[in-house]
Amino acid sequence: xxxxxxxxxxWLLAAVVTLVALTALATYRxxxxxxxxxxxxxxxxxxxxxxxxxxxxxxxxxxxEDFDFVIQVWSQDGIRIYFSHPHSSIPDQARLxxxxxxxxEGAWRVFSTQxxxxxxxxxxxxxxxxxxxxxxTLRTLLPFLALLPVLAAMIWVxxxxxxxxxxxxxxxxxxxxxxxxxxxxxxxxPAEVKPLVHALNDLLQRLKGALAAQRSFIAxxxxxxxxxxxxxxxxxxxxxxxxxxxxxTAALTELKLGLQRTxxxxxxxxxxxxxxxxxxxxxxxxxxxxxxxxRVIAELTHLAQQKDLDLGASAIDDEVIVAGDAxxxxxxxxxxxxxxxxxxxxxxxxxxxxxxxxRVPFLEVSDSGPGIPVHDRERVFDRFxxxxxxxxxxxxxxxxxxKAVTQRHGARVSLGESRLGxxxxxxxxxxxxxxxxx
Numbered sequence: 001x002x003x004x005x006x007x008x009x010x011w012l013l014a015a016v017v018t019l020v021a022l023t024a025l026a027t028y029r030x031x032x033x034x035x036x037x038x039x040x041x042x043x044x045x046x047x048x049x050x051x052x053x054x055x056x057x058x059x060x061x062x063x064x065e066d067f068d069f070v071i072q073v074w075s076q077d078g079i080r081i082y083f084s085h086p087h088s089s090i091p092d093q094a095r096l097x098x099x100x101x102x103x104x105e106g107a108w109r110v111f112s113t114q115x116x117x118x119x120x121x122x123x124x125x126x127x128x129x130x131x132x133x134x135x136x137t138l139r140t141l142l143p144f145l146a147l148l149p150v151l152a153a154m155i156w157v158x159x160x161x162x163x164x165x166x167x168x169x170x171x172x173x174x175x176x177x178x179x180x181x182x183x184x185x186x187x188x189x190p191a192e193v194k195p196l197v198h199a200l201n202d203l204l205q206r207l208k209g210a211l212a213a214q215r216s217f218i219a220x221x222x223x224x225x226x227x228x229x230x231x232x233x234x235x236x237x238x239x240x241x242x243x244x245x246x247x248x249t250a251a252l253t254e255l256k257l258g259l260q261r262t263x264x265x266x267x268x269x270x271x272x273x274x275x276x277x278x279x280x281x282x283x284x285x286x287x288x289x290x291x292x293x294x295r296v297i298a299e300l301t302h303l304a305q306q307k308d309l310d311l312g313a314s315a316i317d318d319e320v321i322v323a324g325d326a327x328x329x330x331x332x333x334x335x336x337x338x339x340x341x342x343x344x345x346x347x348x349x350x351x352x353x354x355x356x357x358x359r360v361p362f363l364e365v366s367d368s369g370p371g372i373p374v375h376d377r378e379r380v381f382d383r384f385x386x387x388x389x390x391x392x393x394x395x396x397x398x399x400x401x402x403k404a405v406t407q408r409h410g411a412r413v414s415l416g417e418s419r420l421g422x423x424x425x426x427x428x429x430x431x432x433x434x435x436x437x438x
Contacts, residue, residue: 008159013152024141032133039129040098043111047122051115068128076117094121165193173200181208232258287326289354289363290318296333297352300341307346311337314351320361322429324409332405335398336365336425344369349420361429369422377415
């Protein structure tokens with residue numbers, strides 16, 4: 001399982017170790033340069049001090065002596081008169097001044113000087129200087145290396161203290177229940193944690209609203225279904241008590257109508273539930289509104305004919321395509337046309353229009369009915385709301401479904417006056433969903 005605390009510890013220690021390594025490299029280079037300067041000075045001083053010495057009959061140092069320098073002296077005629085380490089592989093030729101010579105024994109730092117009749121050369125292995133620089137670097141960095149475990153423990157404790165507000169937020173979220181979705185406390189939280197708490201509070205607020213809407217929906221649905229179910233029970237009892245075939249036929253007819261009304265309510269409730277957030281949403285795809293309108297008009301023509309209504313399309317632009325859920329848009333248009341059929345008097349007219357105004361796709365359903373007063377145009381989108389002055393039966397869910405579908409598609413629905421004298425319902429889709437056929 002991933003752990004922020006462990007990851008921070010690992011990465012911080014890795015950064016510290018990397019920094020220490022870079023510091024060690026820089027320290028080693030500085031120490032080596034200083035050692036080179038110091039030893040070069042010693043080489044020169046040693047060579048100058050030997051230039052005035054007499055080497056006649058000088059004894060050679062023993063090979064086991066701990067002496068880092070190799071000394072060679074030549075006479076004026078080029079004869080080597082002194083060599084401190086005959087086994088060394090130092091060249092037998094001198095080049096005046098400082099030089100770095102590479103041999104089979106490694107690199108040597110050499111200084112040669114000519115004073116009077118003698119040429120003196122002093123050489124020192126570079127390994128001595130490297131060893132001294134490494135030792136100085138190690139002594140400098142050793143305290144830091146020894147403190148790494150202490151630093152790791154301190155990082156672990158400090159990171160734990162820094163992450164403590166996240167644990168508090170987690171416990172506060174765990175303590176919430178569907179019946180108590182109060183906002184999380186934000187007082188005293190670090191600036192890095194506050195955006196998370198803001199997002200959680202926003203989620204809790206939306207969840208609280210969704211649960212309240214769900215409870216309200218369930219209560220309204222139960223209340224709405226109670227009446228038709230009670231009517232069905234009464235009609236079933238009347239059918240059982242019918243004394244003759246005519247009475248039984250009439251009772252069965254009423255029973256069938258009641259079943260149809262109940263089935264319609266249930267279907268409307270299911271349609272509305274599908275438009276709720278998370279209600280089995282299908283991905284949006286290009287939809288031709290013209291083809292959709294023709295199909296819905298054909299499906300509802302028989303209902304219009306029963307009331308002798310003129311149902312048709314006044315204008316359809318077949319090039320208008322929107323990104324949407326075809327089934328949800330079909331339900332939207334069906335509810336608009338069914339509402340128009342229900343409230344338009346016999347012999348009236350219902351027109352459907354599909355087009356685009358200033359690149360904004362729209363669909364319109366206009367009728368010659370009584371319309372809706374301005375003060376009621378906002379409330380008619382509420383669930384189960386039916387105007388008191390209307391005598392038409394219905395579930396009060398048609399326009400609620402229309403509103404839910406438009407919200408899901410990012411569209412806007414508006415009610416206005418129809419040129420036919422009744423109500424005009426206009427749904428405008430976002431410009432971004434106006435997809436033109438290639």
